Amino acid sequence: MKIIFRGVLLALVLATIKVSAFAATAPEWQSRFSEANTKYQSGEFKKAISLYEDIAKTRPTAALYYNLGNASLKAGKKGKALLYYERALRATPRDADLLWNIKVLKDSLQDRLEEGSANLVVAWISKGAHFFTWNETATALTGSLLILLAGILLGFFFPWAKGLGRFVSVVSILSLVAFSVLFGFQWNELKYPKAVILEKEVIAYYGPSLRETKAFALHEGAEAQILDSSRDWVYVSLTNGNSGWISAASCETV
Amino acid sequence: MLKKKTGKDHLKTKNFVFLILILLGVCVASRAWADVSIEMTASKSRLAMGDSLTLDITISDADGTINKPNVGTIDGFSSYSQGHSQEITIMNGKQSSRSVFSYVLIANSQGTKSIGPFEIKIGDRMYKIAPIQVVVTNEPANAGPVSSRNTVNSVTQSSVYAPPKRALPTNSIDNQDIFVKVWFDKDEVYVNEAATLTYTLYTRLSATYKGFDKEPETTGFWIEDFPPDKTIRRTEQTINGSRYVVADVRKIAIFPTQAGIFSIDPGVLSTAVELRSDDNFDTFFSYNIFGRRGSNFPSFMSQIVPKLISADKVTLTVKELPEAGKPKNFSGAVGDYRLESFIDKSDVEVGDTVTYKLRILGEGNINTVQAPAFPALNDFKVYDSSTSTNISKERLKVEGEKIVETVMVPKKAGVFTIPAIPFVYFDSHDKTYKGINAPPRTIAVRPGTKSESESFSSPSTGIASSDKEDVSILGQDIRYIKASDPGKKILSDIARKPLYWAFNVLLLILCFVFWGLAFRRGNPEDDARFFRSRLSHRFARRQLKEAAKNLKEDKSDAFYAEISKAVYGYFADKLGITTQAVSIQIIDEKAGDAISPEQLNRIRALLDKLALGRYGQAQADLAQMKEIYRMADEAITFFEKAIPK
Numbered sequence A: 001m002k003i004i005f006r007g008v009l010l011a012l013v014l015a016t017i018k019v020s021a022f023a024a025t026a027p028e029w030q031s032r033f034s035e036a037n038t039k040y041q042s043g044e045f046k047k048a049i050s051l052y053e054d055i056a057k058t059r060p061t062a063a064l065y066y067n068l069g070n071a072s073l074k075a076g077k078k079g080k081a082l083l084y085y086e087r088a089l090r091a092t093p094r095d096a097d098l099l100w101n102i103k104v105l106k107d108s109l110q111d112r113l114e115e116g117s118a119n120l121v122v123a124w125i126s127k128g129a130h131f132f133t134w135n136e137t138a139t140a141l142t143g144s145l146l147i148l149l150a151g152i153l154l155g156f157f158f159p160w161a162k163g164l165g166r167f168v169s170v171v172s173i174l175s176l177v178a179f180s181v182l183f184g185f186q187w188n189e190l191k192y193p194k195a196v197i198l199e200k201e202v203i204a205y206y207g208p209s210l211r212e213t214k215a216f217a218l219h220e221g222a223e224a225q226i227l228d229s230s231r232d233w234v235y236v237s238l239t240n241g242n243s244g245w246i247s248a249a250s251c252e253t254v
Numbered sequence B: 001m002l003k004k005k006t007g008k009d010h011l012k013t014k015n016f017v018f019l020i021l022i023l024l025g026v027c028v029a030s031r032a033w034a035d036v037s038i039e040m041t042a043s044k045s046r047l048a049m050g051d052s053l054t055l056d057i058t059i060s061d062a063d064g065t066i067n068k069p070n071v072g073t074i075d076g077f078s079s080y081s082q083g084h085s086q087e088i089t090i091m092n093g094k095q096s097s098r099s100v101f102s103y104v105l106i107a108n109s110q111g112t113k114s115i116g117p118f119e120i121k122i123g124d125r126m127y128k129i130a131p132i133q134v135v136v137t138n139e140p141a142n143a144g145p146v147s148s149r150n151t152v153n154s155v156t157q158s159s160v161y162a163p164p165k166r167a168l169p170t171n172s173i174d175n176q177d178i179f180v181k182v183w184f185d186k187d188e189v190y191v192n193e194a195a196t197l198t199y200t201l202y203t204r205l206s207a208t209y210k211g212f213d214k215e216p217e218t219t220g221f222w223i224e225d226f227p228p229d230k231t232i233r234r235t236e237q238t239i240n241g242s243r244y245v246v247a248d249v250r251k252i253a254i255f256p257t258q259a260g261i262f263s264i265d266p267g268v269l270s271t272a273v274e275l276r277s278d279d280n281f282d283t284f285f286s287y288n289i290f291g292r293r294g295s296n297f298p299s300f301m302s303q304i305v306p307k308l309i310s311a312d313k314v315t316l317t318v319k320e321l322p323e324a325g326k327p328k329n330f331s332g333a334v335g336d337y338r339l340e341s342f343i344d345k346s347d348v349e350v351g352d353t354v355t356y357k358l359r360i361l362g363e364g365n366i367n368t369v370q371a372p373a374f375p376a377l378n379d380f381k382v383y384d385s386s387t388s389t390n391i392s393k394e395r396l397k398v399e400g401e402k403i404v405e406t407v408m409v410p411k412k413a414g415v416f417t418i419p420a421i422p423f424v425y426f427d428s429h430d431k432t433y434k435g436i437n438a439p440p441r442t443i444a445v446r447p448g449t450k451s452e453s454e455s456f457s458s459p460s461t462g463i464a465s466s467d468k469e470d471v472s473i474l475g476q477d478i479r480y481i482k483a484s485d486p487g488k489k490i491l492s493d494i495a496r497k498p499l500y501w502a503f504n505v506l507l508l509i510l511c512f513v514f515w516g517l518a519f520r521r522g523n524p525e526d527d528a529r530f531f532r533s534r535l536s537h538r539f540a541r542r543q544l545k546e547a548a549k550n551l552k553e554d555k556s557d558a559f560y561a562e563i564s565k566a567v568y569g570y571f572a573d574k575l576g577i578t579t580q581a582v583s584i585q586i587i588d589e590k591a592g593d594a595i596s597p598e599q600l601n602r603i604r605a606l607l608d609k610l611a612l613g614r615y616g617q618a619q620a621d622l623a624q625m626k627e628i629y630r631m632a633d634e635a636i637t638f639f640e641k642a643i644p645k
Helices: A002-041 A045-058 A062-074 A078-091 A096-107 A120-129 A134-157 A159-191 B002-028 B452-457 B498-521 B524-553 B556-575 B584-594 B597-615 B622-642
Strands: A194-197 A201-205 A214-219 A223-230 A233-237 A243-247 A251-253 B037-042 B046-048 B052-060 B077-091 B094-107 B111-115 B118-122 B125-129 B132-137 B150-153 B178-184 B188-190 B195-203 B206-214 B221-225 B234-239 B242-256 B260-264 B268-275 B303-310 B314-319 B334-343 B347-349 B354-364 B380-382 B386-392 B399-410 B414-418 B421-427 B432-438 B441-446
Touching (some): A002 A045, A045 A062, A078 A096, A120 A159, A134 B498, A214 A243, B037 B132, B178 B303, B178 B314, B206 B303, B242 B314, B334 B432, B354 B421, B524 B556, B524 B622, B556 B584, B556 B622, B584 B622
Parallel strands (some): B046 B132, B188 B314, B334 B421
Antiparallel strands (some): A194 A223, A194 A251, A201 A243, A223 A233, A233 A243, B037 B052, B077 B094, B118 B125, B178 B195, B221 B242, B234 B242, B334 B354, B354 B399, B380 B399
């Protein structure tokens, strides 16, 4: 009994320390965040960007990346802005402000790279996959498995609740299948990460060398999937099916 | 008028002299006017293929009824009857008559052709008309006037009096006698700029314009016809020493819709030409050139001949409008325009209607002019506008006005201005784009007595619903930064951690394990019975086979043992009971209505025989053993059918 009490006490003390430590650091980044916001408000976007980037090194959050995106856009760097927005999107895929800004930004871009698949089923899956973060899908997958197990155990230990257990199992299997599909889709997307073009214009070649034939030109803010890389070059594929090698320095991975 | 009269008088005198001559001739001949003279004349002795000639058969002083000459078909020509004219003159108690049958012949084969001989019946006598020769050449319609004339007097019977040769009208209408000139007022125009196509008719003959036999081909153009009464103007001109009456018979304004070089087929004009004696030129042009047909005095020689006149194709070059300096809001109007604006009321109440009128007027293809768009007004409800177009072609120009009426209802009080409405057109005279504006209009709106406040305060009406409008987006910009950070960190992906996968695999294994356990635990007794019932038939068949083997080897004990095992085992498995419990009562009870009493009897007989065989130590009779085997086989077969697995 005494041991248990001591343990609880120790745990409480540790928790307090941790909370106080967190509380001590919070105002520090928060004040810098507010400072950056003030700079943004007064139109000093470059200063705001450097402040936000400083915080992002230690504490990358969705709101921070969102503000970084805004500041970059106001400073005229569309490529950087889209990069930051895409990063913020990975944590908050349903943020209305973020989605709106991405749409406004993409409307102003030069290259027409329409997303969306001709296949309705794929389009639905893609929509669902972009509604959840990968972590959410992974958690939901595990959650579905847990519920399935619970349903089976219910039927196993309580024969009178066999019907309920079967129902729970069926529902969880359906959700398991659905989330597996989304999980697979997201995995595939993460396997070939997105890159955003940061330079005003980049020429894509048919091989990782300037001597190769020119394939096409991409402009700032264009997004492409990185399929392969070789030293200073990355092999990118566009949504319209074109692919080519661009210099790795001209783009940045989300 | 004076000239006309002189002409008439002149002709009358001539006719009179002619009649006197005939009468003299008649008098000289002792046999009064019963003497008939028949003449056949062709208007041409030489003609090209496709050309036409007029054939006249003139019968003078015939006695009795003149039947139509029997012309029939003429070799090498298509013939059309032109009619029959008759004149009777009584002078000094003496009567003279003249009857003319006219035919139009169109040559359709080459060579020297003879027209005739024909027969004609006058009274009760038959007369024969001698043939005449005509040469049909392959040349195209010759340019020079055909002056050759072939008059053949044909007298087939000695009693017929032949009058002296004299001039008769020729019926040839030459291309130089009447022709049309089609011309554009300019060789080059811009797209949508008007070009005027004029048809000028030149004639030396008395001719009537009868419209178009074939309309001009004007696909790809916007056409405006000018009113005919404005176009026909008669003048006289002398060309190569010949006097022509010249008239513009038709004028068309053509608006090209696309650039290019166009060749336009001007179509075919239809005219009616009045032919008279050609030895008296004055009579042709002194009267009755256009508009009136025929003459109002007795004429021997007047004849109306239809004539189709075609003209050469005309070419028009259409240029694209210059790109240089083309304003963005240019909508294709070419010409010379002005813009006016009106409002019917400038002082209104909220809810009143105001009509705004935009008037585009000027010269050009006003029908296709696109009126400028009405500006968006937030403080007014604007209804769809109506457009009306008026076109005038009175001045031999296409001009007119387009009026666009827009009805607006002010939504709130205040002083509002309908901004100036810009309109851009291409000035075809100056060859530049010009922008003009409809002047702005100001409307003062007073708060209305029937405004919305009334409808809200009125207790009986409650809250009136308002017409919904889309929230209009005024501009597009990004949304503002986040003022606070809720701390949603960009986490590393948990799916990349082995622990996550280990946990999921563990869960999956647990699911399978417990599911398997739950399945196994289901109800073991039920399961065993189920399996027994399923497998019973197979076992029984196997044992029957064994029994059959014993039967062949003539081992009666082994046979009975196997067949008993097969039969009792089968029923026991099938009915879920022990082998010892198998009896006919149990079978009857368990099988119920599935087997018939007759089948039950056969099972009973089988069981009895088996009992006998096993316990009664019956003789090892092969026939009996075979019988038992057959019965066992049969019973298992029909029982399996009756009570399936």
